[in-house]
Amino acid sequence: MTHETILSNARLVLSGEVATGSVVIRDGVIAAVDTGASVPAGAEDCEGAWLAPGLVELHTDNLERHMEPRPGVDWPHPAALIAHDAELAACGITTVFDAMRVGSIPRGRMDYAPYARALASEMLAMRSAGAFRISHFLHLRAEICSETLAAELAEFGPDDRVGIVSLMDHTPGARQFTDISKLRAYASSRQGLSDDEFLEHVADLRALKDRVGAGHEAAAVAAARRYGAVIASHDDTTAEHVRVSREHGAAIAEFPTTLEAARASRDAGIAVMMGAPNLVRGGSHSGNVAARDLAEAGLLDILSSDYIPGALLSGAVTLGRLWGDMARGLRTVSAAPARAVGLNDRGAIAPGMRADLLRFVEHGETPIVRGVWSRGVRVA
Secondary structure (H helix, E strand, O other): OOOEEEEEEEEEEOOOOEEEEEEEEEOOEEEEEEEOOOOOOOOEEOOOOEEEEOEEEEEEOHHHHHHOOOOOOOOOHHHHHHHHHHHHHHOOEEEEEEEEEEOOEOOOOOOEOOOHHHHHHHHHHHHHOOOOOOEEEEEEEEEOOOOOHHHHHOOOOHHHOEEEEEEEOOOOOOHHHOOHHHHHHHHHHHHOOOHHHHHHHHHHHHHHHHHHHHHHHHHHHHHHHHHOOEEEEEOOOOHHHHHHHHHHOOOEEEOOOOHHHHHHHHHOOOEEEEEHHHHHHOOOOOOOOOHHHHHHOOOOOEEEOEOOOOHHHHHHHHHHHHHOOHHHHHHOOOHHHHHHOOOOOOOOOOOOOEOOEEEEEEEOOEEEEEEEEEOOEEOO
């Protein structure tokens, strides 16, 4: 039986413009887009609210927060996945690439154990069972400075449909932590390390990177190609970093830390992604380049919610105001991320596309979600 929903009298955020009109959803797909303020019989009146494509999130650490809501608390993973899924849906996110760390340090002053393979299997099983409100894919965050990266990567294959592999190097003194005082503050507040313990920890990590870094980077690139995944660089800081990322075949530059790296990425044809919290807060919590500076320089292509799911819509609306073009702002969280990972069936309000939609209003400068549809089914 055909199921049809009509959303009318909305400010439609289309590919290159905003227009008042209606969207006809039929069997999970956008069947028609009509302009005009009339409300057809049986339609839901959006009363002038914004109607945008559902948001596409490529890099979020939010699942890990639900897995460990307090230090040392291991929450049951199915429950964590369901809570994570529901939170994202409520924020207007209809497609997510769940970031899971691969590469661990099982011993040391800041040890952390492998978890990605088991969690990914749970997520994939729940996805197959139809347990989620929104669409979930895998994003493996490959920690170059670790002990177990190659072994953990080997546990995944093409059947897992890994969408993204990001090459992450958190060695102290490089990239995100060029200024190690930022890492010191984190280690002191979250791990309780003394100054001497912190310095020993830094020395241990630098020695580890010298020993395994080159091999791990090559293994991560090879694994991404084996999976058929998109490669993302992470925290590129210099033009040389970008040159290497280009050689690896990176399609996305996650959170470049400098204007130089962002510009070099753009010149290399690599899409620049920045964190929405950076944009909303007005700067990077790590002291790196501000997302707003890249936006004003025309060097920002994609936003990610990073560690705050609600920041994604707020960031896109902020960009829409900054650029004076709401359609352009919303593209950074819909069409642009979808295309970067080869998802051509979503990210735009157009006939034939998935009916992943987001309705929102504004309270001052704060967007408020009023409805979310995934494949035409209302999920929030």
